[in-house]
Amino acid sequence: MCNGNPEQPLALYIHWPFCLSKCPYCDFNSHVRENIDEAHWRAALLTELDSTAREMPGRTITSIFFGGGTPSLMNPATVAALLDRTAKHWKLAPDAEITLEANPTSVEQARLADIRAAGVNRVSLGVQALNDQALKFLGRGHSAAEALAAVDTAARLFDRFSFDLIYGRPEQTVDCWSAELRRALTWSADHISVYQLTLEAGTPFHALWRQGRLTPLEEDAAAALYEVTQEILEAAGMPAYEVSNHAMPGGESRHNLTYWRYGDYAGIGPGAHGRLTLDGRRIGTQRVRSPDAWLRQIDETGDGMESREPLDPGAQLDEAMLMGLRLAEGIPETRLRGIAGRGFDDAFDPARLSALIEGGFLDREGGWLRATPAGRTRLNAVIAHLMA
Template sequence: MKKEKILILRPNNAKEISIYIHWPFCVSKCPYCDFNSHTFEKIDYSSWEKAYLEDLEKFSYLFQGKNINSIFFGGGTPSLMPPSIAASIISKISQIAYITQDTEITLEANPSSVESSKFEGFKQAGVNRISIGIQSFNDKNLKFLGRKHSGKEALGALEVAGKYFDNYSFDLIYGLPDQTLDNWHKELEFALNFASKHISLYQLTIEKGTPFYSMHKRKEFVLPDQEVAANLYDLTNNMLEARGFELYEISSYAQKGFESKHNLNYWQYGDYLGIGPGAHSRLSFLDEGINRMQAAEMIYKPADWLKANKRLRNVEVLSQQDIAKEIIMMGLRLIKGMNDDVLEKFTGKRFEQIIDKPFLQKLIGAKLLECDNAATRLSDRGIKLHSKIITEIFDHFLI
């Protein structure tokens, strides 16, 4: 179905909203990364601060008077920005909307000593959660992944994070070439000694357009096969569970009550506004009593975004099919599954009504999918095949 084009973002009808701030700069580009991140020689910090504040004012009608569920400074590497910019952004939002003690304010950081030295400044700016991209404590693995910090620096960053933040998270990447169950077990066991309330563990994936994609295609390295990858995943889950962490999303683990509010809002199809180069938004609205969803995307290149008077490059009202695909793709990442009420809110149909019935019964019979009155979820076995199952579900759409 052809998407209906609109020229402006319509006021949304959600009672609360999340705000994403994209900082596009990194010290270097990691070979596995396909995010909108760029290296730099010099940054005009005052111009960037001014641009963020301008757009927050321009789009203030979208979140004015609302409760702010979360603010997320992502990138790129936002810990490279001066803490004063984060303070200005948080202050601006607080003047327009309601930031409460329950508002989660996260900033992504790399564990270099220069960036961790700013953690106190970010705490004073209003950030209450740090997410640190460690990726590995093993220097050999860090070199392969193109990271510029050492395992020692990673430990130092965690020590500083624990000094200023009750709630911090860090990321690790596993499923690396030649990685065995034994050496991953040892690395993860070491890492868990420094975990706080949340940890994200990602198996290495090869994304088109990245240096790793070309290297993998040339067979310069080989990833673990499907059986080994599944065993690594099971080992990871068992070790985290034994330490009191609950798997709540394919790659995310948390102690009870410390799940990422911002990411949950994405996965549960809540409203969010994105500010910054390439940032995306999803904002619901009522159209003659019907719930609709509008999608927006900002200008991608940092230099073009900074100098533009109008920074949105694409705004559209999503079709029911597109909405259904997004809700299912995101919701089935969650261990508790997709809320069928959300699907029905936007499409008027529940999951079993938009999927070819024989195929649905096949998934259920194979114990890959579970359905009840409240939710549709992938089984423990099905979650390992998330991407494959999602593709097959979309091939059997009736909407």
């Protein structure tokens, strides 16, 4: 039996893999089902929560995130049951952030009060766009008016809320996008996620692109949209604290910061992964991805684990860099030393590190290494060069 370090705070992710319809750009682990036996699903998630808690008792939970899929389709009683059980197993930090991703349809809007009553204190709304034509293109099941109504309800019910927008849609101009973003800034959210549309392999959008029936924005046009996004959100006091995430000071997602700062998190539900410190060792966990196979395995064994691997210091170093350089704050040298006993000058080739600093892609100051704005727009290439 392994035991976690009780001193180490823990973030908890709970995955709900169902949606009302599948958006044509989305490659998340999300599925459309006619019928869901929610009592069965609730029992299975509770079982996995119990087995996770047995493995690492005594931790303090600093955040919980219900992600998906569309967790706003969960019965609020299921959300309440999972939160109650979490509080029985562990200590909940007094300021624990408890977020649930919600789609802004009218059905889900009507549930927000019950979701609040269940104990959720922050919602993240998938608004995506502010006009009906764009929402139709994105295959969304809600109108702009419904999204606005959901935003109003979220602002009334929750002290903190966030919303997602997708930009870089075909033919989107800087003027149209600026107007859309400025309108969204009149809402009282303390956090915005702005994602550039990506054509993920295996999605209908990717297939349309391959057939020449969907033309993505040219690189220059996409770069112009990115620039104006940064300008508008910075001027509004919501600078990027991560590649795609902007917040008022203090409005940052504490849950996601745990991922990016390479802290400990447990994942429950199909496909969820975790990074845990157990008996002084760092472990990577991965749950079975297919919802049906996950449920079957829980029924048969009481656990939906697919793999559970110790991570050697080299693998941890790679992951910590990939995560940490996404953040505007960057990564402290102390984190690298804690993981691999090496500082920046030992962990990387000094010539490559200096070249990236001199090229204006990385910045090193006060024991921190961070990507500059230019570096963050081509982060994968910067990291590949640094870690080669």
